[in-house]
Amino acid sequence: MTTVSDLMSSVGSSAREDDLLVDVVATMRANNHSCAVITADGLVKGILTERDLVVAYSRALQTGVIDSWEVSSIMTPDPVCVSQDASLFEALRLARTHHVRHLPVIDGQGYLVGMVTHTDMINLYVDILEQQSALIDANTELRAQSREDPLLRIGNRRAMQADMAKVAATAHRTRQGYAIALLDLDYFKPFNDHYGHVEGDHALQAVVAAIKNTMRHGDTLYRYGGEELLMLLPGSDIGDASHAAERARQAVQLLALSHQHSPYNILTISGGIASARHIHADELIAQADKALYRAKAEGRNRICGSVELASGVSVDTLAPR
Template sequence: MITVRELMTSVGTQVRPDQRLTEVLVLMRQNRHSCAVVRAAPPETEKDLGSCERGVLGLIREQDLLNVLHEVLISGELDVGCARDVMMADPMCVPASASLLDALKLAQESGQRQMPVVDERHQLVGMITQTDIAQAYIHILERQSELVTANRALKAESLQDSLLTIGNRRAMERDLKRLFAQPGRQFALALLDLDWFKKYNDLYGHQAGDRALQQVSGAIKRHMRQGDSLYRYGGEELLLLMTDTDLEGAWQGANRVREAVQQLGIEHADSPLQMLTLSAGVASDPKADLQTLIAYADAALYFAKTHGHNCVVRSSDQGVEDVLEGTHP
């Protein structure tokens, strides 16, 4: 917690209650202060500082001096009096240990722009202004904004695959659970897997494999619908979540991204197709739970991988039922 003591400035101009206003004005101008503190016995030397009475009797502000000047101009009287005649008596003082919020409340309640700061013995130790408090709050708000931005970035990183800059498994599970919590919301998912990708890594190296994965995920993102989401399911396997669509619409969407990957033309000498391609399994069933739906998509993907590759298979396609019986009771 930031306290007033950390923000206060030196006491500044100090005057006696019987000091002439002309002298007060000269001191304020010399010190470039916008107010003067009126005390019973301000110290004359450093030696006197520890023993003198430091209670605050009043404040003289620029506005107070302007009021005097106004009266002089109207009356023509040059006797402007002394400090006690124009000072704000018993001004609001703020404890040095007070928080910024407490100081701001006191300033608003008293209507004072400048407040003397006192210690636990009510001795004058400094000054603080509303500007000081406002600037401190601005700094705090800026820092809080930076922290919020940093926290959002950390949260985004915890839900994002660092290599592909798409959602990770945690993000996928979170988003799927949210969809399952919305009765009647239609959606489908597709499991995507690169064909013969282990051979690709063995032939070209893992760094080339990472670059290929980045190219593939980029192509998929460019060709999926707005509102759909892509996640790294594991290794080279991705999951495409498509909302507000049925099984046929999801098949079309998955086939569109399969074609986009093929059009990249990434060379793969150990593939029968001589290029890097994608296979996919699509599933959509409003009655199925999350694990069952993923099992359906996984069975369809397995069928695609064992029946030609570079294709998209629906979970309802003929032949997939046999795979499903072996993977899900």
């Protein structure tokens, strides 16, 4: 906790009660201080501020006498003081409550140990707010990073689960369907074994970039795990999902990334799609996974579809064109 002792400054200009006002003002001017603390044996007896000097000036205009005035006749006696152990908040509250801009700082025995001004407190408060703002920004960035795959710069499985739950809830509430496409790179383990994991990472990045270029605004791509990707398609039916997954498949095929251990001689993807309104997100993923398994079993480089119907589930296959 920030205390007054962390921000207080030295007293600066101080005086005794019997000092002449003109001498004290000269000292304040020489020190470039806006106040002076009046003490006796180290204890605070009063404070001379700009407000007090305005009063003195007004009186001088009326009487024409000022040279012989002692500080005690002008100062504010028994000023509000703040403990050096008080918090910044307590000091600000004191200054606000008593409408003062200067707070003499005292120790446990009441002796003067420093001075804190309204400007000091505001500056420190602003610094604290800036630090808190920077911390909030850092936490926001950390949360974003915790939802993003560091290699592919797309949402990770955690992000996918959170977003899919929201989309599923919206679909159930509005009775509008949504769809997913589960995509998998074909023969990717042999690709990594032959070309190396660095090239495998580059290939994954190229595939993701190609797929993202085919997607509609509002659709989202996630890394589901390993070389598996999931497209979340709000407000879509099985036909929309078929077109989206097929566009993705063709885009990857057009990359023509060499793959000596694939029967197609290039890197390809297979996909399973599913669409529904009233089933749980996990069940929809399970349907898409079954469709993906069929796409693999039927030769890969193709899209298979699954859709929830009143009488059950139908499956169609889209072979490569």
